Amino acid sequence: MNQFDRQWRKLTTKAREAGHDLEAAAPRGFAAQVVARSAVAPTMPPWMPFEYFAWRGLAVAAAFGVVAVASNFTGWATSTQTDAFSAADTVGELLELS
Amino acid sequence: MADDSFDLVGCLERVRRSDQVACRQLVEHLYPLVIRIVRSHLPRRVAEEDLAQDIFLKMFTRLGQYQGSVPFPHWVSRIAVTTCIDQLRAQKRRPEFRWADLSETEAEVLDNVLTDERDTLPGDAMAARELVYKLLDQLKPDDRLVIQLLDLEQMTIAEISARTGWNQTLVKVRAFRARRKLQKLFQELEKKEKS
Numbered sequence: 559m560n561q562f563d564r565q566w567r568k569l570t571t572k573a574r575e576a577g578h579d580l581e582a583a584a585p586r587g588f589a590a591q592v593v594a595r596s597a598v599a600p601t602m603p604p605w606m607p608f609e610y611f612a613w614r615g616l617a618v619a620a621a622f623g624v625v626a627v628a629s630n631f632t633g634w635a636t637s638t639q640t641d642a643f644s645a646a647d648t649v650g651e652l653l654e655l656s
Numbered sequence: 657m658a659d660d661s662f663d664l665v666g667c668l669e670r671v672r673r674s675d676q677v678a679c680r681q682l683v684e685h686l687y688p689l690v691i692r693i694v695r696s697h698l699p700r701r702v703a704e705e706d707l708a709q710d711i712f713l714k715m716f717t718r719l720g721q722y723q724g725s726v727p728f729p730h731w732v733s734r735i736a737v738t739t740c741i742d743q744l745r746a747q748k749r750r751p752e753f754r755w756a757d758l759s760e761t762e763a764e765v766l767d768n769v770l771t772d773e774r775d776t777l778p779g780d781a782m783a784a785r786e787l788v789y790k791l792l793d794q795l796k797p798d799d800r801l802v803i804q805l806l807d808l809e810q811m812t813i814a815e816i817s818a819r820t821g822w823n824q825t826l827v828k829v830r831a832f833r834a835r836r837k838l839q840k841l842f843q844e845l846e847k848k849e850k851s
Contacts, residue, residue, distance in 0.1 A: 562839040568776070569769050570807040573788040575781035584687035585705070589680040592709055596679070596716035 664728055671719065683712055689729055690736050696804060697740035707743060711736045726818075734821045737801065744797035753794050753841055755848060762787045770846050794841060799834035802827055 662685050670678030690711050694704050714735050722731055755763060761783035768779055788808065792800045801820070805811045817824045 562835075562842050565769050565842060566807070566835070566838060569765070569784060569788060571776075572765070572779065572781055572784035574785075574808060574810075576785040582688035582691055584684050584691075588687070588705070588708075589683035592683050592712040592716075593676055593679040595709065596713050597676075599713055599717050 668719075668728065671716075679716070686712075686715075686729065686732055689733060693733060693736040694740060696809065697737070697744065697801060707739065711739050714739060730818055733819050737820050741797045741801060744800065753791065753845070755845070757790065758787065759783065762790070766845065770842070791838060791841060795834050795837055799830045799837070802830040803834040803838070806831055 662681075664685070667678050667682050667685070671682055687708070690708050691704065694707050694711070698704055698707065711732075715732055718735070722728065755766075758766060761780045765779045765784045765787050772778070792804060795803065802816060805816045805819070806813075811819070813824050813827050816822070816827050820827070822830075
């Protein structure tokens with residue numbers, strides 16, 4: 559056991575001596591208050607977590623889509639520019655030949 | 657839970673049929689379990705009653721999702737644990753732990769921990785508990801929870817796994833990570849004390 563383990567064990571052993579607050583019964587009116595609040599709260603149907611994950615999945619898919627379009631768009635722009643230059647060069651070459 | 661003769665299955669049936677009396681009985685039956693978790697993991701500046709109410713509200717709104725694959729109190733305790741962790745995440749952690757943040761008795765306990773070679777620690781147990789909570793505040797909520805359950809409530813890895821829903825390897829990893837962070841914290845405090 560290293561020095562830290564010994565120190566931490568000493569401290570937690572002492573802390574446990576303080577114990578817990580033993581009063582654990584619900585205070586008067588607590589249950590009624592919770593039940594009244596839950597009556598107006600909307601219930602979550604069993605498929606709700608799937609809906610939540612579906613929205614997250616959709617967001618992730620959309621982010622991937624944007625990244626894919628952005629990266630490919632750069633490729634298109636570069637290839638278009640290259641084509642324009644090469645076309646100009648071809649014309650130039652033709653003019654020079656004539 | 658205090659009342660072992662409580663008919664939980666029957667009560668749940670009646671709760672599902674929107675029986676208000678059964679709902680109140682269920683809250684009263686589960687209150688000791690929930691309040692124990694809340695008191696163990698209560699973030700600063702949050703009233704325990706408010707947090708307990710949130711947990712019970714979640715329990716009622718998600719009741720349709722309960723399939724009975726785990727005992728109902730385990731299912732509720734997982735809701736309680738995740739609600740407490742969410743609250744702990746929401747509050748900002750202190751960037752640095754300082755001697756100046758400690759009360760006189762807490763500082764005395766910490767000084768004894770760092771310098772006293774004896775196996776038993778002299779001093780105030782309440783101050784020791786407060787000091788432990790302040791040190792745990794420096795950890796990530798998930799790591800804090802694991803250490804608290806392991807070292808303060810002396811639960812086994814399997815029991816922690818059942819309460820939190822995390823697998824046992826994850827619990828061990830979190831305990832290891834938390835202890836390493838605490839060790840670093842102790843080393844820094846020792847350095848500050850010597851300087």
